[in-house]
Amino acid sequence: MKTLMFNQETMPRGRHTVKPKLVAGAAAATLFFISCTTMAEPVRKDTTPQPAQNAPAQAIRPEETPMQFAQVGTAQVPKPAKKQGYDTSIDPFSLNGSDIFQKLGLSGDSKANVQRIFSQLRIGGEQNLKTEKRPGKQPRTAVEALEKGGDCSDLTNLVIGVLKTAGVPGGAFVVHFKVDPPDLLHMIAYAEIEGKKVIIDPQATELGRTTKGKYELLFDVDYDQARAFYHREYGDYFARNDRKADAIKAYERAVELFDGDPNVHYNLGLLYGKSGDDAKASQHLKRAEQLNPGYAVNKKITDFNTAVEEGIKAIQEGRWADCIFYMKAALRLSAEASIPLPNKQKEAMEENVKACTERQ
Numbered sequence: 001m002k003t004l005m006f007n008q009e010t011m012p013r014g015r016h017t018v019k020p021k022l023v024a025g026a027a028a029a030t031l032f033f034i035s036c037t038t039m040a041e042p043v044r045k046d047t048t049p050q051p052a053q054n055a056p057a058q059a060i061r062p063e064e065t066p067m068q069f070a071q072v073g074t075a076q077v078p079k080p081a082k083k084q085g086y087d088t089s090i091d092p093f094s095l096n097g098s099d100i101f102q103k104l105g106l107s108g109d110s111k112a113n114v115q116r117i118f119s120q121l122r123i124g125g126e127q128n129l130k131t132e133k134r135p136g137k138q139p140r141t142a143v144e145a146l147e148k149g150g151d152c153s154d155l156t157n158l159v160i161g162v163l164k165t166a167g168v169p170g171g172a173f174v175v176h177f178k179v180d181p182p183d184l185l186h187m188i189a190y191a192e193i194e195g196k197k198v199i200i201d202p203q204a205t206e207l208g209r210t211t212k213g214k215y216e217l218l219f220d221v222d223y224d225q226a227r228a229f230y231h232r233e234y235g236d237y238f239a240r241n242d243r244k245a246d247a248i249k250a251y252e253r254a255v256e257l258f259d260g261d262p263n264v265h266y267n268l269g270l271l272y273g274k275s276g277d278d279a280k281a282s283q284h285l286k287r288a289e290q291l292n293p294g295y296a297v298n299k300k301i302t303d304f305n306t307a308v309e310e311g312i313k314a315i316q317e318g319r320w321a322d323c324i325f326y327m328k329a330a331l332r333l334s335a336e337a338s339i340p341l342p343n344k345q346k347e348a349m350e351e352n353v354k355a356c357t358e359r360q
Contacts, residue, residue: 004136031238059074086238086246088253092230093143093161093223100162103127110168114191116209117162118200122153129155131203136240139233152186152211155202157230159189163200164223172226173199175215186211186219187229221258228258235267244271262291267299300337304330308349315352 051255095101105111106121120126130149140154142161149155156172163170172190177186188210190197203211221228235250251268254261269285272278288295311326313319334341341349 050170053139055119081119086234086249086253088231088249090141090230092139092157092227093164095142095146095161095165098143098146100127101165103114103163106166108168110137110191111193112161113166113168114193114198114200115207117166118160121159121162121200122202123203125202129158129202131155136237138237142228152201152203153229153233156187156189156226159202160223160226163189163191170197171220171222172229173215173217174219174221174229175210175217177210177212177215179212186215187226189226219260225258228254228256228264231257232261232264235264239267239271244275247271248275258293259287262288262295265291266295270302297337300333301339304333304337304339307333311349311352315356318359320356320360324353325359327353 060169074097106116118125121129123131124130127146129146131151132149133151134259140148141159142158144150145154145158151332152156160170160172161289170189173190174188174285175188176182189200190201192198198208199210201210202206215282222306231250232254235247235254238244238247238250241328247273248268251264253266254264265284265288267282269281269288272284273281285299307326307330311323311330314322314326331346331349332341334346
């Protein structure tokens with residue numbers, strides 16, 4: 001009789017990063033949260049069973065949740081009560097109660113106003129805004145960024161709030177600077193002046209320029225759509241802190257505002273799957289794949305993880321037929337998704353199939 005291969009030392013757990021090509025001319029990027037500062041942890045936590053002795057093969061874990069926006073600064077919005085949940089009515093661009101317009105001294109000339117806005121709000125400008133790097137915190141609204149400063153997305157919320165309230169047409173770019181690692185992205189506001197989109201980056205030294213030069217454009221959104229990225233950032237925050245219900249509410253609000261972000265749909269698919277709602281999980285995972293075919297590969301990696309985990313449970317519970325089914329499925333999915341399994345791990349999985357077959 002074959003001995004089941006339970007040597008965890010020869011079955012290392014790791015992460016497999018997929019680099020799909022984005023559709024519609026968007027730049028290729030690894031599947032991370034969007035972050036101006038640092039790569040965040042994925043939504044999915046490790047739920048692989050841990051037997052007392054000699055554990056079997058562990059699943060290779062991809063970066064299952066893509067791009068996350070800047071996590072900097074502690075939001076001044078009071079934390080929502082757990083009973084009430086996340087407040088999806090928050091408008092990150094609202095400047096109600098702020099005297100910023102009196103300070104800016106804006107006129108009726110949009111072109112002059114844009115120059116004035118940049119000179120006042122840029123780092124080192126007359127409003128003395130500060131840039132901060134405090135990863136892992138909640139995003140900031142326009143009012144909070146005005147009071148406390150922030151990272152790129154927080155400052156963009158402020159700029160958009162001023163532009164929108166002043167009646168200057170525009171939107172926001174979500175970009176990846178070529179000098180940055182694939183997981184570092186920025187959201188930058190722009191104003192439409194005389195048929196041109198003029199970038200207003202408070203961290204840049206000149207109007208119309210970006211902080212780090214050349215970039216790849218991922219999204220071009222209007223003011224209303226740009227609100228989605230604030231709620232998505234909150235979804236990321238809640239997901240990392242194991243507040244699944246609030247994360248789902250925040251991500252769903254982001255989808256309502258902008259349906260074109262595959263990362264949000266993918267995150268929702270994972271969260272709904274973990275919550276037992278297979279129908280909604282399938283819906284959002286399919287939408288993510290429609291927007292970015294690379295997620296089809298990521299879905300196979302997720303299925304591989306599940307197959308390995310279920311195979312482990314079957315071995316522990318003596319369900320030999322299930323062990324064979326899931327271990328074979330994991331081997332098949334590893335080939336389809338081009339997961340680079342170490343030889344010892346692949347051999348151990350094959351030995352588990354043989355051993356389970358003999359024990360039937």
